[in-house]
Amino acid sequence: MVNALDPQNINSFSEASVSVEIETEDMTLNIGPQHPSTHGVLRLVAKVDGEKVHDVKPVLGYMHRGYEKLAEVRTYPQITTLVNRIDWVAGFSNEIPFITGAERLMEIEVPERAKHIRLILTEMARISSHFVFNGAYALEVGALTPIFYAMEDRERVLDLIESVTGGRFHPNFNRIGGVKPAAGAGPTTKKDIQDLPAGFYRDTKVAMQKVIEAADQFQNLIGGNEVFKKRTKNVGVLTAETAEAFGVSGPILRASGVKSDLRTQTDYLPYDQFEYDIPVGENGDCYDRWDVRVKEMVESAKIVLQAIDSMPSGPLQAKVPKVIKVPKGRTYVRAENPKGEMGYYIVSDGGLGPYRLKVRTASFSNISILPNMLEGALLPDLIAIMGSLDFVLGDVDR
Amino acid sequence: MTEVLIKVGFLAAVALNGAIIFTIMDVKGASWMQRRPGPLHVGLRGFIFPLAEILKFVQKEDIIPTEVDRPVFKWAPAYVMVSCVALFAVVPMSPTLVVADLELGVFFALAISSLGTIGVLTAGWSSANKYSLMGGLRAAGQLIAYELPLILAVVGVVIQAETMSLVGIVEKQIEWGVPFVVGGQIIGFLIFMVAATAEMMRVPFDMPIGESELTMGFMTEYSGIRFLIFYISEYMNMFILCAVASTLFLGGYHVPLLPTEWVNFYGPVVLLTKTAILGFILVAIRWSQPRFREDQLQNLAWKILIPASLVNILVTAVMKVGF
Numbered sequence: 001m002v003n004a005l006d007p008q009n010i011n012s013f014s015e016a017s018v019s020v021e022i023e024t025e026d027m028t029l030n031i032g033p034q035h036p037s038t039h040g041v042l043r044l045v046a047k048v049d050g051e052k053v054h055d056v057k058p059v060l061g062y063m064h065r066g067y068e069k070l071a072e073v074r075t076y077p078q079i080t081t082l083v084n085r086i087d088w089v090a091g092f093s094n095e096i097p098f099i100t101g102a103e104r105l106m107e108i109e110v111p112e113r114a115k116h117i118r119l120i121l122t123e124m125a126r127i128s129s130h131f132v133f134n135g136a137y138a139l140e141v142g143a144l145t146p147i148f149y150a151m152e153d154r155e156r157v158l159d160l161i162e163s164v165t166g167g168r169f170h171p172n173f174n175r176i177g178g179v180k181p182a183a184g185a186g187p188t189t190k191k192d193i194q195d196l197p198a199g200f201y202r203d204t205k206v207a208m209q210k211v212i213e214a215a216d217q218f219q220n221l222i223g224g225n226e227v228f229k230k231r232t233k234n235v236g237v238l239t240a241e242t243a244e245a246f247g248v249s250g251p252i253l254r255a256s257g258v259k260s261d262l263r264t265q266t267d268y269l270p271y272d273q274f275e276y277d278i279p280v281g282e283n284g285d286c287y288d289r290w291d292v293r294v295k296e297m298v299e300s301a302k303i304v305l306q307a308i309d310s311m312p313s314g315p316l317q318a319k320v321p322k323v324i325k326v327p328k329g330r331t332y333v334r335a336e337n338p339k340g341e342m343g344y345y346i347v348s349d350g351g352l353g354p355y356r357l358k359v360r361t362a363s364f365s366n367i368s369i370l371p372n373m374l375e376g377a378l379l380p381d382l383i384a385i386m387g388s389l390d391f392v393l394g395d396v397d398r
Numbered sequence: 399m400t401e402v403l404i405k406v407g408f409l410a411a412v413a414l415n416g417a418i419i420f421t422i423m424d425v426k427g428a429s430w431m432q433r434r435p436g437p438l439h440v441g442l443r444g445f446i447f448p449l450a451e452i453l454k455f456v457q458k459e460d461i462i463p464t465e466v467d468r469p470v471f472k473w474a475p476a477y478v479m480v481s482c483v484a485l486f487a488v489v490p491m492s493p494t495l496v497v498a499d500l501e502l503g504v505f506f507a508l509a510i511s512s513l514g515t516i517g518v519l520t521a522g523w524s525s526a527n528k529y530s531l532m533g534g535l536r537a538a539g540q541l542i543a544y545e546l547p548l549i550l551a552v553v554g555v556v557i558q559a560e561t562m563s564l565v566g567i568v569e570k571q572i573e574w575g576v577p578f579v580v581g582g583q584i585i586g587f588l589i590f591m592v593a594a595t596a597e598m599m600r601v602p603f604d605m606p607i608g609e610s611e612l613t614m615g616f617m618t619e620y621s622g623i624r625f626l627i628f629y630i631s632e633y634m635n636m637f638i639l640c641a642v643a644s645t646l647f648l649g650g651y652h653v654p655l656l657p658t659e660w661v662n663f664y665g666p667v668v669l670l671t672k673t674a675i676l677g678f679i680l681v682a683i684r685w686s687q688p689r690f691r692e693d694q695l696q697n698l699a700w701k702i703l704i705p706a707s708l709v710n711i712l713v714t715a716v717m718k719v720g721f
Binding site: 027029030035036037050051138139140141142143144145148149152225227228230231378379380381382383 | 428431432433434528529532535601602604605608609610611613684685686687688689690691692693694
């Protein structure tokens with residue numbers, strides 16, 4: 001410490017420029033687990049200096065339900081009930097990779113018609129998930145109206161899913177070797193069972209046209225809004241390299257400019273029979289992530305319309321033994337879910353249920369990028385960036 | 399003395415009822431824009447639901463957390479309410495139906511409207527909650543930033559009317575034959591409305607509340623009747639600022655072509671109609687726009703609105719001196 005009154009130091013003090021730096025401590029702001037914008041029970045421990053975020057640490061596990069462990073003590077047909085609760089916004093898509101994995105281990109060839117029905121319902125689940133995103137994201141940047149439009153439009157799609165499977169959110173519709181006969185379609189023992197409810201084709205065509213119209217409406221109402229553009233353009237930019245390094249997948253990765261879609265890269269469902277585009281963003285900012293999802297809704301609707309037109313006839317179920325035992329072996333099946341890549345690693349020891357089931361969910365990998373993206377962001381941007389990642393806590397914690 | 403009491407009672411009644419009517423307008427407007435029925439069950443197709451709302455809040459427990467600064471926390475809502483009601487005292491509903499026709503009416507109105515900031519800031523500070531604190535500080539920053547364009551926008555009107563009395567300003571507009579918004583103050587009017595929207599903390603300037611970021615901003619810890627007071631004063635503020643805007647820019651209690659000698663009869667109706675039209679525009683904006691970010695809000699105030707209002711003053715002054 002220099003004594004300012006000491007005559008020896010006077011010289012040096014007169015030369016020194018005046019600069020006072022006030023040292024302020026960062027405030028720790030605990031966002032969540034109960035917070036309107038964390039999509040459930042995510043907790044973020046943020047170090048903030050006023051509005052500026054310096055450091056964010058996501059704390060997970062508030063919704064851990066132990067599905068991987070529970071699966072070990074259940075039979076294969078029982079597990080579909082569990083897994084469609086992982087990402088509940090798109091329940092149907094969670095069943096597909098698991099069931100496909102079990103079928104591959106048993107070497108069962110699934111009938112084409114069952115595959116088509118699976119594909120249609122998966123795409124419907126994707127549309128309904130993106131509807132939820134559209135409403136919720138607008139809510140997070142402060143627009144209160146779009147969620148009502150989104151929910152109304154989503155209900156049309158959910159009604160269709162319900163008419164086929166009997167459940168809006170948790171269909172539990174897949175069986176090993178095919179799909180369940182539709183709800184209200186008559187007893188399964190009948191030879192000529194009706195698999196899809198009456199009027200399904202007609203209703204689907206109408207609903208998919210409405211989806212395309214709704215996507216157009218969202219592009220105008222939300223995407224065309226100047227305030228929305230100001231809030232999302234050049235906010236939370238994610239480069240393709242960072243995204244790939246963190247294992248980010250799905251629409252977030254595509255928004256960063258990487259044309260990666262498991263629907264074209266793997267063959268878990270017959271996507272190669274249809275024509276569709278893979279929307280890709282340019283800047284990797286929040287606006288692109290939103291835009292890619294809206295465009296994906298239109299593409300999904302197009303796939304459904306094509307699948308309806310080219311629906312093959314035939315049985316719903318392949319021949320499977322009465323008691324399902326999966327032979328010894330292991331397999332990993334991955335699928336393009338609405339949130340990104342979802343994969344099941346099934347290890348079977350030849351018993352009634354899997355020896356070990358590892359679930360790779362998209363949201364878990366996607367939110368691992370949060371600390372990296374939120375460095376130096378403003379607090380309102382934190383919400384905008386978090387919302388644009390579109391995660392579901394059930395998908396994060398399992 | 400009796401006259402003053404009657405006027406004060408009238409003032410409180412009009413301000414409160416205005417707030418309630420604006421609540422109905424906001425909620426019904428929201429349901430109309432969102433393709434849903436809205437409140438339907440409380441009498442008259444849901445149109446008296448604010449009464450049920452008020453009763454509900456009054457019945458609820460008034461929770462005061464242990465860590466709060468008790469007296470400050472308890473009194474903060476009152477500041478906000480008082481600043482709103484006091485502002486209405488100078489708004490004339492007809493040449494005679496005005497509580498206080500002050501010579502410095504405009505000055506009083508602008509001064510008293512910034513009093514509410516103290517209430518909001520103390521509410522945020524005393525709540526012992528980080529979200530409340532951030533909401534309070536955002537509100538303070540926002541109200542300071544938008545107080546300036548608000549005042550500067552009114553200066554144009556004052557120059558044009560050559561008086562600061564609100565009755566005088568309306569009389570001048572009657573004399574001119576057209577309201578000031580047509581007679582050269584259109585930019586001033588727009589600036590005033592934008593700044594007033596920020597002042598009443600409504601979308602797209604609702605960062606102090608910002609429920610997706612700060613849960614409920616400076617109101618997070620409030621419940622029961624104290625929350626009700628904040629809630630009502632938000633709508634009261636909206637009602638009164640709209641009334642001030644219609645007085646300053648839209649000709650107040652008079653519309654052109656109506657006979658001036660009957661102004662005492664139709665004056666209140668005309669003013670309330672103009673206020674309701676402005677209020678409806680604010681409702682439509684609220685339910686169709688996202689929220690700005692805090693720095694964008696400050697940029698808008700300091701880089702666009704304030705220079706624009708200074709230019710507006712300059713042009714008004716030149717026109718006044720030149721013609």
